[in-house]
Every structure is written in C-alpha cells, then in structure tokens.
C-alpha cells in the first residue's frame with residue numbers, strides 16, 4: 001500500500017503538465033472553439049511527439065500497457081487547460097471500450113489509428129437505435145466531438161457496434177454547444193451498416209469506466225486551475241487599499257475550494273487505482289469520483305467568476321471556459337444525483353420510495 | 354500508486370484482528386462499542402495497560418521504546434481492525450499521539466527513558482494544557498507564568514488552563530507557559546511536563562452541551578515540576594507546541610475514521626429500520642456521507658504516503674476542515690433520520706444514545722484543534738500564500 005505517485009507516474013505528470021501548459025494555450029483553444037472543438041495540431045503532437053495517447057492501451061496494439069492512473073494523470077493535465085482535444089471520445093471511451101470488448105480484427109484496425117491520432121473516435125451511449133441484421137436505425141444524442149469523428153462506438157444497455165463515418169444512411173449533425181471545447185453531435189442512422197462488437201458488455205463497461213475517470217480527472221485539473229488562477233488574481237488586484245486576497249471572506253472561500261479539490265484528488269486516484277487493481281471497491285469509487293469531482297469543479301468554476309468580479313463575466317477572460325466545461329461534465333455520463341443513488345443502492349439502502 | 358496490501362500485511366491484519374477480537378469477546382467485552390471518553394474510566398485504564406502489556410499500544414514507535422517498528426501499512430491496518438473489533442476510544446490518546454511523539458522528537462535521552470515507557474505501557478495518562486481563558490484561537494497569548502526556582506531547581510507555574518480534556522483522570526499534563534517576564538506572543542514561551550497530582554494543581558470539570566464533563570478547568574497555584582522536565586530550551590515552547598500539532602495528523606486519524614464508519618453504519622441501520630432510507634433526499638445525504646468518509650480514508654492514506662514531511666501536502670493541510678465539517682453534517686443527518694424519536698431519551702441523567710450524542714458532540718469538532726475559521730486561515734495563508742490576518746492592538 002502506497003497512495004503516492006511512483007517516480008514514473010510523477011514523471012508522466014510533469015511531462016504532461018509542461019506539454020499542455022505550453023501548447024494548449026487559451027488562444028489555440030479559442031481557435032478550436034470557432035471550429036469543431038478539436039485543436040488538430042495539438043492532438044497530433046500529443047499523439048505523435050509525446051506519444052502518450054495509447055498510455056492505457058495494450059502494447060500489442062500500439063499502446064504502452066499502463067493503466068487508468070496514468071491515463072487520469074494525462075486527463076488532469078489536459079483539463080487544467082480546458083484543452084480542446086478528443087481525449088474523452090476518442091481515447092477514454094472508444095479506444096478503451098474497443099480494447100476490452102472489440103474483436104481481434106477490430107482492435108488491430110482501430111487501436112493503432114486511435115493511439116496515433118490518425119483517426120478520431122467518438123462514443124454514443126444510451127443510443128436509441130434498433131438493429132436489423134448488421135444494420136442500425138435510430139438516433140444517438142450528445143455524442144461528444146461527434147462531428148470530428150472517423151469512427152463511432154454506439155451502444156445501448158445491451159449491445160454495441162462500430163459505425164464508420166461516411167457509412168450509408170449516417171447523418172452527423174453538429175450542435176451549437178454550451179461547452180465549445182467539446183461540442184456534441186446528433187447522429188441519425190437509417191439502415192446504416194454497423195459491425196457488432198465482440199463483447200458488448202465488456203466494451204460498455206470499459207467505455208463507462210474510462211469516461212468517468214477521464215471527466216473526473218479533467219474536473220480535478222480544471223478545479224485546481226480555477227483555484228490557482230484565482231489565487232493569482234487575489235494577490236494582484238487591489239481594492240480599499242489592500243490586496244483583495246487579504247479579506248477574510250475571500251480567503252475563506254479559496255480555502256474551501258482547496259478542501260473540496262483535495263478530496264476530489266483523492267477520489268480520482270482512488271477510483272483509477274481501484275479499477276486498475278480490480279478492487280471490489282471499484283464501482284463505489286467510480287461513482288464517488290465522477291459525482292464529487294464534477295460538483296467540485298462546478299462550484300470552483302462558479303467561485304472563480306464571482307471572485308474575479310466583472311472581468312470574470314467577460315468572454316475574453318478564461319473563467320467561462322472552465323465554467324462551461326464544468327457544467328458539461330456534471331451533466332454527462334450520469335448526473336451527480338444519479339451516481340449517488342447508485343451508491344445508495346450499493347451500500348444497502350434498498351430501493352427508493 | 355498502489356492500494357492493495359501485501360500478503361505479509363494481511364497476515365499482520367489477521368494477527369491484530371485475532372488479538373483484538375479475543376479481548377473484545379473475553380476479558381474486555383464490557384468495553385466493546387463504548388463511545389465517548391468519560392464512561393468506565395477505571396476499566397478503560399485496565400484496557401490501556403493490556404494494550405501496553407501485549408505491545409499493541411504504540412506499534413509505530415521504535416521497539417526500543419515499546420513499539421513494534423510497524424510500517425505505515427501495518428499502522429493503517431491496526432487502526433482499522435481496532436475500530437472494526439469495537440474496541441473503545443482510547444483515553445491514552447494524548448500521551449500516545451501527542452506527548453510521546455513530542456518527547457521522541459524534542460526530548461533528551463533522559464526524558465525518553467523517563468517518560469516513554471510509562472506512555473507505551475499505558476501506566477501514565479497525559480493531557481494537553483494549551484488553552485486559557487484568553488488564549489484560544491490566539492494560543493500565543495498564554496499568560497500562565499513559569500519561573501525557575503533556583504533553590505529547589507524546579508519550575509514553578511501559576512495561572513489557569515481551560516478546556517483541558519480528561520485532566521480529571523490523567524497523571525501528567527504538558528503545558529505551554531510564559532517564562533520571560535514581559536514577553537509577548539510566541540516569544541518567551543516554555544514547554545513543561547508536569548505531574549497533575551500535587552497541591553498546586555486544582556482540576557474542576559466543566560459540563561458540556563451533551564451533559565458529559567470531558568473537559569476541565571485546570572488551576573496552577575505555585576505548581577511545581579523538576580527542571581529536567583523542560584522540553585527543548587526556555588523560550589522555545591512555541592516551536593515545540595507547533596511541532597506537536599503536526600502529530601495530530603498522524604495515523605490515529607484512521608482509527609478515528611473507523612469510529613465514523615461505525616456511526617454512519619448506525620445511521621444507515623436506523624434509516625432502514627424506520628423507513629427513511631426510502632426517502633430520496635435522505636438517500637442522497639447518506640450517499641454523500643458515504644462518499645465523504647471514503648474520501649477521508651484516501652485523503653489520510655495520501656497524507657501518510659507523502660514522505661516530504663518538511664512540506665505537508667494539500668491533503669494534510671485540509672484534513673482537519675474536511676473531517677470536522679463532515680462529522681458535524683453527519684450529526685445533523687443522524688437527527689433527520691431519527692426524527693423526533695431522537696430527541697427523547699430513557700436516561701434521567703440527560704445521557705443520550707450514540708446518534709443524538711453524535712449530533713451534540715460533533716459541534717465541538719469544528720472548534721477544538723483549531724476552529725474551522727482558524728483552519729481556513731491556515732489553509733489560505735500556508736497552502737495558498739495569501740496575506741496574513743492583521744493583528745489588533747486591544
């Protein structure tokens with residue numbers, strides 16, 4: 001038992017932080033927001049030069065064979081900059097889902113491409129589709145970075161398929177989305193050819209676990225960034241002849257942010273570790289991490305706006321990028337109340353009235 | 354990063370659990386599940402002696418001083434098994450967790466030989482004499498005076514301490530007193546170890562909101578202690594006192610958490626029994642409490658796995674606020690689960706059962722050991738580097 005990063009993990013964290021801090025600048029993120037929400041040049045250098053995209057994918061398919069702890073480290077660093085990258089759709093859900101539930105042929109075709117950034121994947125859960133043979137019809141809503149994807153992992157509660165961009169009868173409609181760094185798309189399928197996954201249940205579980213860890217870790221990185229940036233502002237801005245950070249009400253609010261963030265940090269790495277180690281605690285850890293980190297992020301991002309005053313309400317300031325990402329994380333992949341209800345079941349409270 | 358325990362650790366767990374269960378189902382079954390610290394004081398003293406005799410009292414200490422040189426993982430395991438077995442809250446905790454580590458860190462060889470065996474064996478119980486009527490959050494404002502009497506080679510102490518927990522059953526007290534006439538604030542303070550059983554010390558229990566009297570007023574009127582019972586040097590008391598506060602964040606927090614586990618389990622059981630477990634709002638609150646408790650465990654494990662003690666990590670600096678606020682809400686949840694049934698007791702002495710007592714006693718958690726407001730100042734100033742609070746001149 002040792003709940004601290006190994007030297008290797010600490011090195012990955014340092015590398016990732018330096019990479020995103022330097023490259024995922026506000027300017028570049030905003031340029032991507034005006035497009036499809038993907039900074040392709042950044043994604044390319046993350047996958048190719050840094051070579052970390054396949055960190056949790058099997059070595060046989062172009063990955064490094066590490067786990068969700070290492071993946072969370074990357075997502076945390078990317079989240080701290082609200083980087084406009086398909087980390088969630090392409091890696092956390094599609095690639096991880098395929099790695100666990102895809103057929104050998106599917107893995108051989110897609111995993112190297114997803115890890116190298118040559119292809120982008122997107123995942124749509126809770127798809128409202130019906131299958132007839134190897135063809136799907138119906139709709140899939142809220143597919144993150146769907147308009148940028150080359151391949152889709154589409155799943156219902158009991159089945160999962162791969163659908164390629166350009167497949168007959170597939171319409172991908174980009175949505176104007178609150179979080180422009182991760183816009184949604186709506187997929188409409190009309191008798192569209194789809195390849196069933198080898199093990200749908202395993203794929204679904206892996207996609208969910210990967211997705212929860214990814215957004216929870218992004219939330220952690222984002223929340224820490226809102227605190228760090230607000231602390232910086234608190235020391236710089238002067239009112240009433242004092243730094244605003246010398247007012248106790250202001251200090252205490254920042255302290256409260258830190259208390260929440262430290263718990264979110266424990267939650268994220270507990271959950272990632274529990275999944276990697278196959279612990280019995282994994283389900284409760286995942287529900288805790290997703291709900292707690294998302295709520296923490298939202299609260300901190302809201303505080304960031306408040307504690308900046310008027311400047312925090314401007315489009316030009318980055319506060320709203322955090323705020324919108326935080327809101328999107330709270331609602332996606334199960335709301336916080338839904339996750340807590342799962343926990344209520346897991347700890348033996350029986351059914352709700 | 355690794356959460357699982359090794360097979361050797363699991364073997365240690367089995368050994369610890371076996372011993373604890375044998376005690377709680379045998380000689381000490383009357384203490385099983387006992388909460389608070391005031392009930393059954395004499396039996397609890399016997400329990401401390403038993404822990405000492407079988408070397409389970411201070412397992413993290415060097416074996417030379419009665420410990421087992423236990424690894425971090427083993428200490429975690431013992432704390433967990435201790436609470437799981439329903440073993441009672443430890444009345445020796447201020448010696449084991451505060452006085453002992455302070456002496457180990459700052460004491461002379463002679464002081465170690467003099468005091469550590471008493472703590473490790475459970476024979477000598479310690480209490481903490483910091484707070485005074487005018488020195489609470491502003492601890493550096495202590496006025497109790499200490500002067501060295503050259504004739505007898507003893508320190509002579511005059512003044513008053515307050516809120517001294519368990520002084521009425523303890524043997525020794527560690528005291529922060531002002532030894533330099535006219536000094537102010539953290540300068541000129543001295544850290545002394547003093548025997549309580551002497552004519553110069555009077556202890557008066559103070560009744561608390563839950564009806565119990567765990568804390569006391571402690572009066573010093575020409576109280577004496579040998580000059581060798583000074584820790585560090587005269588005037589360096591503040592540094593010792595602050596060093597000691599860091600020990601409060603030790604492994605014991607895990608044992609404390611297991612007691613919280615027992616409390617939360619009691620709430621869950623009560624909710625199932627009276628049907629409130631079906632109420633969606635109560636379910637959300639219980640789930641939040643469950644999450645908070647788990648995160649406390651992993652926060653503590655992070656804090657204990659962190660090896661750079663010169664620079665405590667974020668988990669350590671925020672831990673007090675985290676657990677104290679959590680437990681206060683737990684008390685409120687307990688009452689909302691129980692409803693009005695929680696507001697009546699069969700006991701004529703205003704002694705409430707576990708859950709209503711939790712509701713009341715938890716109000717102290719956000720006060721002692723640094724109030725929530727003081728903790729927020731500490732986090733803001735020490736962890737976030739914000740400007741310090743201005744001092745007044747009244």
Ligand SMILES: Cc1cc2nc3c(=O)[nH]c(=O)nc-3n(C[C@H](O)[C@H](O)[C@H](O)COP(=O)(O)OP(=O)(O)OC[C@H]3O[C@@H](n4cnc5c(N)ncnc54)[C@H](O)[C@@H]3O)c2cc1C
Pocket residue numbers: 480481482483484486488489490491515516517518519568717720721722723724725726727730742
């Ligand atoms: C159950 C219990 C057991 C205890 N056991 C012990 C013991 O064994 N030994 C011992 O030495 N002490 C003990 N204490 C004392 C405890 O440490 C003090 O009560 C605590 O430090 C607060 O001091 P105070 O009571 O003087 O309150 P004050 O310091 O007077 O505080 C009153 C209020 O003012 C607020 N306040 C004060 N300063 C500031 C500031 N700078 N900014 C914002 N708000 C501020 C506080 O947060 C609090 O809300 C115990 C207390 C309790 C309740």
